[in-house]
Amino acid sequence: MIDPLFLAEAAINGLLLGGVLALLALGLNLIFGVIDIVWIAYVDLVMICMYAVYFLVQVYGWPIWVGGLASVALGAVLGVGVHLLIISPILTSAPVNQLLATGGLLFFLQSFATFLWTTDHRSVRLTLPRLELFDMPISVARLVAFALSILVMLGLYLFLTRTYIGTAIRAVSQDREAMALMGANPQRVYLVTSAVGGAMAGVAAALLIIQYAVHPFFGAAFGPITFMICVLGGLGNMVGAFVASFVMSEVIAISGVIWSTEMGYVIAFVVFIVMIFVRPGGILTRRG
């Protein structure tokens, strides 16, 4: 029998992990919902931003929050760049070409990072106080990352529901042609969406680098789970992705403590495959 305290600790860790996963999934899902293209290389953009924070903070000695803001700005610039250089020319191509193009970007970024920075694992070391809750050690870095993720997602929610351009972004995701008839240049809406999605990758990068070491294949570790969450939540469905993030992170964390971390991912994939059959339209849809 497993000590219930371990299970509680796993559940808390799952919750904390879920926050950052949700951030990744929402960024990817926002872009997909509006532009209808899956950025396969999304988490690899996060990886590039993580390196940026690492160099700024660990090598050049910038304060972490300045490094974090720089990462957000870099993410937005990368998002715009990806849209202009890669997505825009193939917007009307067959979906498989779009997947190949963003998939190609993934391999480019991985090789580029390996070439520039080798395969060494690099992390930002912060001196944070230790926290204990009922004898359970809680990582302050994770707690901060979780709190900031929730805040950023709240900000995204307000942006999409309360601002003019945010509402226009939702409108385009529902009917892009009708929105063109309202006077919105779809290209411009796509650019704003790509910048926001990229900025979210930058936020995620700053929150991940204080918990995990970065290496060129970081995207391979977090990419698949991010896609699984998006599909599980229903591609383009923001609320679904948010819920699915916590379902997946709890599955990983709890089965991780019962069996092993590897087994946690195996079970997560099993849950994913089962859910695809049971709820192919996403976790929140009533019938498949």
Place this chain on the structure above:
Amino acid sequence: MLELKNVTAGYGHFTALWDVSLRVDAGEAVAVVGPNGAGKTTLLRVISGLIAPRSGEIAFDGKGIGGRPAYEIVGRGIAHVPEGRRIFPALSVADNLKMGAFLPAARRRYAESLARVYALFPVLAERQKQRAGSLSGGEQQMLAIGRALMSRPRLILLDEPSMGLAPVMVLRLFDLIRRVREEGYTILVVEQNVRQVLKLVDRAYLLEVGRIKMEGRAEALSDQDFVRKAYVGL
């Protein structure tokens, strides 16, 4: 106000409009009627810029707009209420109307436009917080028209406003369109409900397999022969 000269348009290898010429003067209401597949929807799409003409000229206020993108043409003063209404189902009624006033010039007069639309369609004011997708077909059509009015157009293109509506609602909707007209908007409407639309407009064109076959004053065209042609396409 609007003039098409020898416009040909289509999709891919398919040509939906052949050499179409028509005219809408300021303050007029004009109908284009014809059977299914005659090219009526294509005609409106080529005017509002959703597709580019292959050849021919389209002028609005004497300036060429043929081939300009849709998001630019709405700024010139043409609002298109598309086939099937195309409201944003997951947005609230109020947000749908807000999107209608997307352009800066329209946004500046948002409050005034909104009051006008709510005065025309009081049911939209009652339902402003509701999801647009939960409205009835008739209410969705009112929302689509209201959303178009929010862009402060001078010419409104209506594509099959009566489509899918119950007969009672069709009559109510035509009454409402009549009121929109009385507000001073110029209207170009495409319809299959020929009898009703001819009571609404000043002039009409008959479109058949992509070509204008007949045109004239609404009263003169209201004879049985014309109506039969438009319905069955014979």
